[in-house]
Amino acid sequence: MAESLSPASLAGAAILGLVVLQAIRKFFTAPSPLDAIPSVGIPSYPFGFYVGAWNYIKNGRAITEEGYLQYPDKAFRVALANRWLVLVHGWTLIEDVRKAPDEFLSVADATNSLLHLEYTIGHEQHHDPFQIAVIRSAMTRNIGAGFHDIRNEIVAAFEDLVPAKADEWISVPAMQTVLPIVSRVSNRFFIGLKRRDPKYIKITTQYAQDVTSNAAWLHVTPAILRPFATRFFKFGHLEPATRKALKYLGPLLQHRLDMDDKYGAEWPNDDRPNDMISWLLDEARGYPNRRNVRTLTRTILNINFGALHTTTQGVLHALYTLAANLQYVQPLREEIESVLRTEGWSKAGMQKLVQLDSFLKESARFVPGGRSVYLFDRLTIGPTSVGVLRQVMKDFTFSDGTTVPAGTLIGVAILSEHHDETNYTNAGVFDGFRFSRMREQAGEGIKHQMVTPTPDYLFFGLGRHACPGRFFAVNEQKMLLAHILMTYDFKLKDGKRPEDEWMAHIAAANSTAEVMFRRRQ
Template sequence: MGFFAAHPTRHPVNCPDINSLTPYLADFATNSTDVTIPAAVVILALAVFQVVRKTGIKRSPLDALPSVGIPRYPCGFYVGAWNYLKHGRAITQDGYIKHRGKPFKVALANRWLVLVSGRQLVEDLRKASDEFLSFSEGINSVLHHEYTVGHEQHHDPYQIPVVRSPMTRNIAVCFPDLYSEVVAAFENLVPATTDDWISVCAMQTMLPVVSRVSNRFFVGLKCRDPEYIKITTQFASDVIRDAAWLHVTPPFLRPLAARLFGHLESATRRAMKHLGPIIQHRLNMDERYGRDWPNTARPNDMISWLVDEVRGHQTRRTVRTLTRTLLNVNFGAIHTTTEGCLHALYSLAANPNYIEPLRTEISSIVQTEGWTKVAIGKMVMLDSFMKESSRFSPGGAVGMLRHAVKDFTFSDGTVVPAGTLIAVPILAEHHDERNYPNAQIFDPFRFSRMRDVAGEGLKHQMVTPSPSFLTFGLGRHACPGRFFAVNEQKLIMAHVILTYDFRLEDGLRPEDEWLGLMQGANTSAKVLFRRRKYITDA
């Protein structure tokens, strides 16, 4: 998806310098007796315009930054913006190599995107306060959260502390339910036998699996309702699609266009039919008893944690607001986790020699620890495989988006004015030889070898962000749900590896799909599954 925004910082058209035109106009005036006076007037007007342009318009600090992918002719900016929409990944990589750790800019539809790389500048971005560089406005400039997930969700994302604290704390407690849902989901969606191979569309299989497992954690057994699965999976796709066409909609028309053609309102109404009675019952019980219900245990799920969070906040404490919050949580969970599982599945199916070492590790640990969060944490080789898969497919060419609310100065003296969009070329960072030896080679156990070094065990886990691994962002705005996402991905893949033999129809890893700067796993590829005859299980 290309990045477009509504507020240009300065008109960027590359117009020819008036000094280069003056000789031609003067010659025209000299040789044209009938139009000498009009020509003189034109020359004078252009001369005045030149003076005003150079003295009356404040130059943007962005003029000092090199641009990449901009043709050197009139209106080249807009040609560059179109090229960046089509070839953003290649242009970003070219700029990264050419400017090696120094900022550069690329053209979006009507604004510049400044790309910064290297440890120090990325650290500057990490430490910058939202008063200067806004994370939420950066995301909003791409996904248009105000229209795709809701105004209240954009301005008051109260689910973030819930994801960061009670949800993460309860992964271990709820792990038996998560595992049972993984088993049940695959039994339904991949009914393979030990005798025959069956072919399934990987995307259409993994998406409902992830919805079921995630929502077992969020809303309990309602996760198995086919209509509810359809709502949650469709919403995740609709947010991306709606954001794409909102990019090319004039800003003043977006509120009306989103209302007429967007999917948020219809998704909210449909979800409320399923979640409304559950949420209302929780609110009623909370009003009467708080956390301590009589004669029964209060469900330990996302609904309960959200109810705790909104206690005392009447504007948040409505069925509609809580339903929409759960939809937003689903969008964050389902899309990224599905992509992570698909990338890993495709890479593993295309390289079957990696399966047996992983199967041996998983089987050994499960026999000792059972299917628990502790067991998943000990699967170091699987963690390494998943992280290497994410290094190659982080979800896009750029990340760590920020919108400059005020002028901001980086430690190298680079100034970006208010209104500028800033990002890190994460795919290029992930493939930089300075960060990873043999960075262009898929090395599944790269990180498990790093963890063998004394004192390096925690540093190279998949959940640990670093300046060289930016899939989950960095610093206080690193993805708060990454602990659940990583455990869920590893659990799903561990079950697949132990339960099935699997392969690709032609043996070749399906090509990733790109839309502008956004990277996605192949949506049409099929994977063959056959249930293993001898499964070592706990």
């Protein structure tokens, strides 16, 4: 009787079989235009793609930078968990992306590829994100009108969560403090004072974290198993979050729907609130599928998701950098004091904080290095080494002749662009007032604002698909950081900036660091 095979022999046979299968598949598969695009970070041995994908999770920033330097102004590709990502750089190729029509390069489909929207934000929002039009128009127009409420909520939130006194330092966990503050402030603007309840704030902050962390898990889950995973494992955050939010939003939304059905936009005595609910109802008029409590609840949850991460990450990155570079504190305070004397706490005042705007923009441009993290449940959206993502819907040829086939995900190596000496002098050095000096030049006063996307500054995207909420996000970041500067002294325990946490091409501000505060006298 023949002896049974050892585990090592079985493993060797399995690997050999997979190699043979891969060779057969490659033999019978037609060549792809992707074959002409050089790959970076991919070992040459069999199944190198999967090893490369794991390497990209661990060292995405370094691999992206390697491709940027190795293939100047050309396309290269890196391996994600289940597909290729083609990265481009240089003004010519970036301009190709900007000008491409949606039927060739799609933002919506790229977002779905990364966030698995059907499972993370819901079917209705995936196929009908009607709040985008509201964010782009009504919300942006009303920032000034809501400024007083936003300012009051910032003061109240910091009093509750950073109760520092003038005679002693206290240490607070930065992420766990800034995130609920941002949630409170955003929701005060969106739906009013009554939604300050800590339990509701916890629902919105947890939902925002679950969308990104569960999307990361789903990205490495085979497509056939995703419906099962979202139903039976922790990836299924959507239904529980909706049920919890309905307890707080349901009665309010039903009342507003009833009043809107009865009076439309013209309430008696002009008592209709000027808030996100009214703006959503205006946009939903004539669309019955949008006008129900459940859909509106999910819409508000997803507006929170979009609002919380950008602002929280922006404030944390800037606060860590400012606390590690205290030489910027006094000039920033002097600017704020000068503006407050003439404009007070107002939207017009925020627009005149040129140095603060520059500091926030430089913080987003620079993004210090950090350590890799592998805990998906801690992943949040922050600055990234890759942006301006598009899904190729039809075979697309760039102006240099590079062709990318339909189904491919493409993006721009934005962090490398932001650190390119051809775009910025001393690009590898943090210079908080870099952009305010640029704005002092004749005719440059508007061009270098943080909200203005340009081919060499891509934090908020580019062209018609630039982030629609960036005006609110930047104003909110300015208000939060200005309040911190005028209310507290602050420092880091060891004076060193906490390392960011990287996974693949995404950088999150350190989630465990603490910042020390003392109220100014």
